Amino acid sequence: MGRFHRHDDETGHGHGHGHGHDHDHPHDEHLGDHSGYETGADRIVVLERIFDENDRRAAENRRVLDDAGVLTINLMSSPGAGKTTLLERTLRTLPAPERVGVIEGDIETSIDADRLAAAGARVSLLNTADGFGGECHLDAPMVADALGRLDLDGLDVLFVENVGNLVCPAEFDVGAHRSVMIYAITEGEEKPLKYPVMFRAVDVVLVNKLDLLPHLDFDLDLFRANLATVNPGAEVIELSARSGEGLEQWTRWIDAARSQPATSGA
Amino acid sequence: MHELSLCRTIHQVVEKAAGDRKVAAVHLKVGKLRQVIPGTLTYCWGLVSADGPLAGSQLVVESVSVVGSCRSCGRDTEVEQVLVLVCAHCGAAALDIVSGEEFLITTIDLDDRTPAARRPVS
Numbered sequence: 001m002g003r004f005h006r007h008d009d010e011t012g013h014g015h016g017h018g019h020g021h022d023h024d025h026p027h028d029e030h031l032g033d034h035s036g037y038e039t040g041a042d043r044i045v046v047l048e049r050i051f052d053e054n055d056r057r058a059a060e061n062r063r064v065l066d067d068a069g070v071l072t073i074n075l076m077s078s079p080g081a082g083k084t085t086l087l088e089r090t091l092r093t094l095p096a097p098e099r100v101g102v103i104e105g106d107i108e109t110s111i112d113a114d115r116l117a118a119a120g121a122r123v124s125l126l127n128t129a130d131g132f133g134g135e136c137h138l139d140a141p142m143v144a145d146a147l148g149r150l151d152l153d154g155l156d157v158l159f160v161e162n163v164g165n166l167v168c169p170a171e172f173d174v175g176a177h178r179s180v181m182i183y184a185i186t187e188g189e190e191k192p193l194k195y196p197v198m199f200r201a202v203d204v205v206l207v208n209k210l211d212l213l214p215h216l217d218f219d220l221d222l223f224r225a226n227l228a229t230v231n232p233g234a235e236v237i238e239l240s241a242r243s244g245e246g247l248e249q250w251t252r253w254i255d256a257a258r259s260q261p262a263t264s265g266a
Numbered sequence: 267m268h269e270l271s272l273c274r275t276i277h278q279v280v281e282k283a284a285g286d287r288k289v290a291a292v293h294l295k296v297g298k299l300r301q302v303i304p305g306t307l308t309y310c311w312g313l314v315s316a317d318g319p320l321a322g323s324q325l326v327v328e329s330v331s332v333v334g335s336c337r338s339c340g341r342d343t344e345v346e347q348v349l350v351l352v353c354a355h356c357g358a359a360a361l362d363i364v365s366g367e368e369f370l371i372t373t374i375d376l377d378d379r380t381p382a383a384r385r386p387v388s
Binding site: 042043044045046047048049050051053054135136137139167168170171172193196197200229230232 | 268271272275276278279280283284287294299300301348349350351352359369370371372373374375376378
């Protein structure tokens with residue numbers, strides 16, 4: 001992000017007296033005597049990033065997870081792309097599903113949480129409609145709350161299954177080490193261009209529902225080209241959570257991430 | 267639709283910074299890469315601030331364009347509509363985003379028509 005600079009006049013609501021600052025702590029600025037109008041109006045310069053508090057809580061989550069040695073993956077997608085089915089399949093493929101945790105974010109119901117618990121995972125459910133105002137995403141304080149209900153010492157890997165949504169989850173760091181997106185080929189090739197913030201926020205895109213490819217006009221090369229324009233560094237793994245095709249590459253990726261030093265998530 | 271929770275965060279920051287002084291307006295800088303709808307934000311501000319100490323204050327949103335700096339020729343390109351990170355000058359697909367991701371509270375205008383305990387006498 002570029003160096004911050006102010007242009008009071010651009011807002012159309014400024015009170016004149018452009019005054020460049022790079023501070024990030026509040027201090028009072030008395031403009032009344034200098035501006036020549038709106039005499040006496042005081043202005044407090046704040047320059048506080050609105051995500052600062054969330055990011056601070058996310059860093060705390062990451063430190064707790066680092067201490068416990070739990071690789072944490074933030075899993076995001078639109079509704080119906082196959083997050084829960086992929087997790088079920090992943091749990092059946094991994095050697096020790098009982099050492100896998102899932103923080104399940106859903107606006108309502110425990111349907112997905114019950115499916116994943118049945119597949120052997122330790123599940124901590126966050127219904128965002130239950131005390132969180134029906135949020136369309138998970139944020140760091142919510143995840144901190146869910147972490148408190150998991151025995152982290154008993155886990156190797158933790159998936160944060162975010163709320164199905166291609167917009168809001170991309171904005172909130174939850175404290176994961178990796179960000180992964182599941183993208184179903186039924187969603188069309190152009191989505192990276194329409195939701196660039198989400199596609200830029202992830203390390204890997206799992207291209208799911210590959211078993212449907214013969215029945216669709218989906219152009220994989222065009223999708224990869226669109227993805228590369230917004231996120232040239234993103235890895236792509238093609239798979240089908242239904243048939244199991246490509247699952248091995250995905251579990252190898254998880255193993256590799258576990259053995260690599262933790263990086264801070266998006 | 268995360269504008270409501272963002273407004274709650276903004277409200278906390280402003281309340282803390284203003285103390286018991288009356289606030290007239292809160293100024294934000296919001297990059298266009300932030301998926302925030304300014305109109306929704308100001309609407310939610312009305313809901314969040316109603317009945318509280320910041321009731322009646324105005325939220326003023328300044329949008330910041332998305333600009334990428336070319337790693338190849340060093341010049342800036344303003345990116346519009348579709349996020350395609352290609353330099354408009356030399357065509358290199360090597361733009362680093364230098365603005366457009368801002369999301370900050372810049373200033374708070376105080377309303378001096380109400381007595382404020384902490385303001386110095388001038």
